Amino acid sequence: GLVEAEIRKFRATKQHNCIEEAQRWLRAAESLNPDSVGVRLAGGLLKETTSQYEKALEDYRRVQDLEPRNIDALLRIASVYDKLDMPDKAVEAYRKAIEMDPAYYEPYEDLGEFYYYRGQYPEAAEQFQKTIDRAPGMFDAYTNLAAALDDLGRDNEAERALLRSLQLRQTARALNSLGVIRAIQKRDTEAVRYYERAVAINPGSYVYLLNLGDSDRRVGRLRDAKIAYRKAMDLALAELKENPRRGYVRAFVAYFAARLGDTKRAEDEISQAVQLSPADNEVIRRAVLTYEALSQRDRAIQAISGAAAEVLRELDRQPDLADFRQDLRFQYLVTKAAKGG
Structure with a gap:
């Protein structure tokens, strides 16, 4: 309507x-x-x-x-x-929707996104594959599957899924995701080209602009990075104005503030984001990246004190966290999570 x-x-x-x-x-x-x-x-x-x-x-x-x-x-x-932040009730509702019509693809897709943003990547990949099984022509389903596979470290499978998505339709999401893979591979110059194409298709995404800004910064294009971060900040603030209780959006505002040199705002926004959405994988990730950008290592470590093993593995691949990964406290948490502790 x-x-x-x-x-x-x-x-x-x-x-x-x-x-x-x-x-x-x-x-x-x-x-x-x-x-x-x-x-x-x-x-x-x-x-x-x-x-x-x-x-x-x-x-x-x-x-x-x-x-x-x-x-x-x-x-x-x-x-x-x-x-x-009532995950048990959310899963119960998703499962009821699946039971109501097991052949309908959308409940699997939505449940996959739920698992993905909570760092449960194997469960997310399973649901996205079930989506594809029921709707093989859905290009977004391949992009979703690729995101989960990428966070599981299965880059080759993720890239194949993205190429299949792009065969079905050229989308900003798939181009952005290919840029993410190139950035993880330390090929930021190539990543920038994918991100620029994604932004050209959808200039209203602060996530695509964030990724573009990050890769621009890593290759030394600092002026371009600042421009991307500022545009992204404006978009995120506009969304936050309409939906102030979304920790996800507030976490991005915090990160942009950190990259733009506004330490106080970054600290305030990320603290609120974690309070609003403590189990959101992206909020946890942004908290670590924000505190690292602010050179606040102790707070970055604190942000992952209860993170799932999948989230820690994903952080272990982040291009901006090379020094963070060498911290013995992070390594201890990774080892502990791998042992199921």
């Missing part, structure tokens, strides 16, 4: 007027039939996008009352539980 379209546009562009338009379309729909399934789903999505998670749950549960077998409602309930 029109509400969902405006929210998708907001997520792509971070333009505040998209939220205002979504609110206007929702009011119009509510004036006609306020308790229909479509209106309740749209209202819940708008509330979820603006951090009104508890109110979003009310809308989604009402959809369940109206249509007990509505899979979209279950998937959105799972998404809200994830944002509220």
